[in-house]
Amino acid sequence: MKLERELMRGAGPTAVLKLLSKHEMYGYELVEALSKQTDGVLAMGQSTLYPMLYNLEAKDLIEANWRSAANGRDRKYYSLTGKGKKKLKADMEAWARLNEAMVSIGVLKGAPA
Amino acid sequence: MGYPNRIAFDLLDSADLPSEVDALIRATVKRSKLWASERGEIVRELIAHTQDAIEAGRTGEEIAETFGDPKRIAKLMRRSMKGKRPVYWRAYRNMKRAMGVMVLVLIVGYGSLAVRFYLGKPEVKRNYIAELNARDDGYSEDQKAWGVYQEADIAWQRHTLEARKRQRAQAQEREMDRSDDVDRPWAWYHAGLDRLGSMTPEHPDYLEVVGLLRAFEPWIARIREAAQRPALGVLYSDRSEEVEIEDGIKVVRVLPPSDDPAAQRALAEVLLFNFSVMRRFTYMLKFDTQLALESGDSQRARANLLGQLGLAKQSKQQGFLISDLVGIAILDRLGQDLNEMLLAYPDPWTRDQLVALAHAISTVQSLPALGFKTEAMMFDDMLQRVYTDDGHGNGRLTRDGLFVLSGIGGGSFEGGPEFRVERAIQSLTGPMTLVMMEDRKTQYDSYHRMMDTARRVLEGGPESIGYLSYLDGLSKARVEQRLSSNYSPVDLFMPAMTKAVDRAFQSQLSTQATMTMLAIEIYQRDHGQLPESLDQLAPRYLPSVPQDPFNPGFPLQYVVGETGYIVYSAGADGDLDGGVQIDPEVDRRSFRSLSRRFSFEIEHGDDGMPKIVRDAKGLAILLEPDAPDSDWVLIDMRRAPGPTGSD
Numbered sequence: 001m002k003l004e005r006e007l008m009r010g011a012g013p014t015a016v017l018k019l020l021s022k023h024e025m026y027g028y029e030l031v032e033a034l035s036k037q038t039d040g041v042l043a044m045g046q047s048t049l050y051p052m053l054y055n056l057e058a059k060d061l062i063e064a065n066w067r068s069a070a071n072g073r074d075r076k077y078y079s080l081t082g083k084g085k086k087k088l089k090a091d092m093e094a095w096a097r098l099n100e101a102m103v104s105i106g107v108l109k110g111a112p113a
Numbered sequence: 114m115g116y117p118n119r120i121a122f123d124l125l126d127s128a129d130l131p132s133e134v135d136a137l138i139r140a141t142v143k144r145s146k147l148w149a150s151e152r153g154e155i156v157r158e159l160i161a162h163t164q165d166a167i168e169a170g171r172t173g174e175e176i177a178e179t180f181g182d183p184k185r186i187a188k189l190m191r192r193s194m195k196g197k198r199p200v201y202w203r204a205y206r207n208m209k210r211a212m213g214v215m216v217l218v219l220i221v222g223y224g225s226l227a228v229r230f231y232l233g234k235p236e237v238k239r240n241y242i243a244e245l246n247a248r249d250d251g252y253s254e255d256q257k258a259w260g261v262y263q264e265a266d267i268a269w270q271r272h273t274l275e276a277r278k279r280q281r282a283q284a285q286e287r288e289m290d291r292s293d294d295v296d297r298p299w300a301w302y303h304a305g306l307d308r309l310g311s312m313t314p315e316h317p318d319y320l321e322v323v324g325l326l327r328a329f330e331p332w333i334a335r336i337r338e339a340a341q342r343p344a345l346g347v348l349y350s351d352r353s354e355e356v357e358i359e360d361g362i363k364v365v366r367v368l369p370p371s372d373d374p375a376a377q378r379a380l381a382e383v384l385l386f387n388f389s390v391m392r393r394f395t396y397m398l399k400f401d402t403q404l405a406l407e408s409g410d411s412q413r414a415r416a417n418l419l420g421q422l423g424l425a426k427q428s429k430q431q432g433f434l435i436s437d438l439v440g441i442a443i444l445d446r447l448g449q450d451l452n453e454m455l456l457a458y459p460d461p462w463t464r465d466q467l468v469a470l471a472h473a474i475s476t477v478q479s480l481p482a483l484g485f486k487t488e489a490m491m492f493d494d495m496l497q498r499v500y501t502d503d504g505h506g507n508g509r510l511t512r513d514g515l516f517v518l519s520g521i522g523g524g525s526f527e528g529g530p531e532f533r534v535e536r537a538i539q540s541l542t543g544p545m546t547l548v549m550m551e552d553r554k555t556q557y558d559s560y561h562r563m564m565d566t567a568r569r570v571l572e573g574g575p576e577s578i579g580y581l582s583y584l585d586g587l588s589k590a591r592v593e594q595r596l597s598s599n600y601s602p603v604d605l606f607m608p609a610m611t612k613a614v615d616r617a618f619q620s621q622l623s624t625q626a627t628m629t630m631l632a633i634e635i636y637q638r639d640h641g642q643l644p645e646s647l648d649q650l651a652p653r654y655l656p657s658v659p660q661d662p663f664n665p666g667f668p669l670q671y672v673v674g675e676t677g678y679i680v681y682s683a684g685a686d687g688d689l690d691g692g693v694q695i696d697p698e699v700d701r702r703s704f705r706s707l708s709r710r711f712s713f714e715i716e717h718g719d720d721g722m723p724k725i726v727r728d729a730k731g732l733a734i735l736l737e738p739d740a741p742d743s744d745w746v747l748i749d750m751r752r753a754p755g756p757t758g759s760d
Binding site for chain 1: 158161166
């Protein structure tokens with residue numbers, strides 16, 4: 001199941017920031033991670049991922065640099081900046097509140113007490 | 114393949130990706146409209162992505178399937194990449210956008226102005242030309258002079274033409290090629306007889322011109338008679354044509370103006386051809402006066418002087434600024450001529466003749482100095498042709514009006530290519546003048562306020578000469594406040610008025626000196642000797658002792674020596690230098706500008722009018738106390754180098 005575009009627009013960047021908070025990643029790696037770890041819910045192709053990465057880069061939330069990988073090919077690695085870390089923290093809190101609100105009105109099921 | 118894609122496509126060429134993916138990336142890059150380096154960056158990343166996918170076991174087809182629509186990707190890439198561009202580029206883009214908005218605002222603004230400009234139509238209601246012509250309605254034909262002048266003008270052309278033919282024939286009979294010489298005197302006629310005034314018996318053409326004038330004497334007598342008629346009776350019209358009524362004889366034929374003022378041209382464009390004819394006749398009378406005195410015919414000389422005064426009077430009665438200036442010029446020259454004649458031929462003048470002459474001069478002098486009324490008519494007529502009329506004295510500029518103003522302000526020749534270009538530019542820029550140019554009411558108020566000031570300055574007595582700079586200042590203030598423009602009616606009409614006021618002041622001074630001279634001459638005939646001071650002339654010979662406008666509070670100066678007397682003014686420096694005029698020629702030539710250079714310190718009174726600032730002694734404070742140190746000798750009745758050493 002894939003998310004609607006509007007929902008993806010809100011969730012996608014936070015998901016990317018969260019993945020990059022663990023370690024730096026390159027584009028294809030991110031695509032794979034998003035697809036596998038979310039069971040395809042947050043899967044996105046190049047057409048969505050790269051514009052999103054460039055936007056995050058323009059906002060100084062992530063930074064990128066080209067490096068040669070072990071197989072000898074060049075890859076562009078993305079990592080979180082200080083500003084990106086703060087943004088991720090704020091986003092996660094917002095998502096948590098949203099989650100609580102959704103639970104309270106019955107859209108989501110609450111965790112068992 | 115254009116330059117912007119070169120880097121990107123070179124990378125793709127060397128990457129050797131599956132053809133379907135390669136095509137999708139190329140299509141995306143082409144549509145991105147990004148900088149070449151940005152396209153390269155995207156392609157490099159997409160190549161890496163594709164290669165990673167292949168390494169992970171994906172086929173080209175699978176990759177292409179998840180790629181998405183190139184058009185949409187290109188759009189998203191463009192938007193996100195531009196966000197990464199440097200600050201200066203974003204500042205430039207924002208500036209471009211702001212300018213775009215400004216241009217849009219301007220276009221919308223111009224559009225609404227253009228609608229107002231092109232839809233506005235002037236309403237020409239008053240027939241000023243008819244009002245002008247109505248002034249002579251009460252006079253019969255034999256009380257009007259113009260008919261005689263017109264006939265005399267034709268007769269003079271015929272007279273000179275016949276004489277010229279005769280001379281040419283004689284030259285041919287003598288088989289002499291003297292055509293250049295023969296043409297010489299006629300050249301003067303075409304130059305308006307202006308040089309007759311300075312012609313002396315030593316001149317090679319003197320005898321020929323004398324002969325011409327003597328043979329024209331019956332007509333000169335008719336001109337003299339017509340000059341005494343109470344009305345000029347010329348028909349003013351916006352329609353006239355020059356026609357050759359006989360071979361070589363041209364006259365201006367006036368066609369009656371239309372009864373509909375909207376079909377007429379502006380009053381300011383009415384051709385005032387009559388004044389050049391009248392000016393020609395004054396030169397003729399002046400020259401004939403000289404001839405009369407040389408032959409001892411003092412009666413004819415006096416009649417000529419009175420004829421010139423009559424022409425001056427008729428000219429001034431027309432009430433145009435130009436006709437007043439013609440009148441002023443005739444009067445000024447007459448004063449100088451009289452000075453020279455009384456010096457050269459003192460005897461023929463009896464007391465009564467001098468008194469009659471003084472009365473004739475004072476009649477002309479008492480007419481309004483400048484035609485404020487007719488000038489104002491021209492201006493008001495202009496407004497009704499230029500602006501719309503809201504019924505409350507206000508209105509806005511119209512397209513037709515702008516063309517009228519441009520015509521009067523000296524536009525290109527109508528019908529020529531330059532004219533069409535000028536019209537096109539005016540049509541295009543015209544709407545903007547709605548913003549730049551004052552509305553009808555402001556123009557009306559501004560002009561009439563300045564005219565009112567000019568009138569009050571002129572009527573303000575001798576001291577007013579110092580206010581000239583103030584009057585000039587009004588025009589300058591408009592320029593400084595950026596109210597002035599080439600197409601502004603006020604600025605087209607007003608500068609001529611300030612110059613004319615200056616000229617009128619100078620004329621008042623010289624006519625005053627002429628009247629003083631006549632009073633002295635009459636006194637001399639009564640008492641057998643010259644007066645000791647000008648105080649002795651008032652009130653019997655002059656209503657009051659003549660005051661010197663350049664030396665406020667003091668009269669004109671009068672010095673008697675062994676050989677005669679002089680009457681002089683303090684001149685431009687405003688102080689007395691014993692009647693010494695350093696360089697009479699230079700001073701005389703700069704007479705016009707001197708009153709402007711000479712000015713008092715001025716403050717404003719409660720009524721808004723300027724007032725002269727005075728020192729403790731009540732004397733005017735001069736702004737240029739160190740101006741040229743010289744007096745102006747207005748009347749010089751010395752028969753030899755005089756006692757004041759001015760020569």
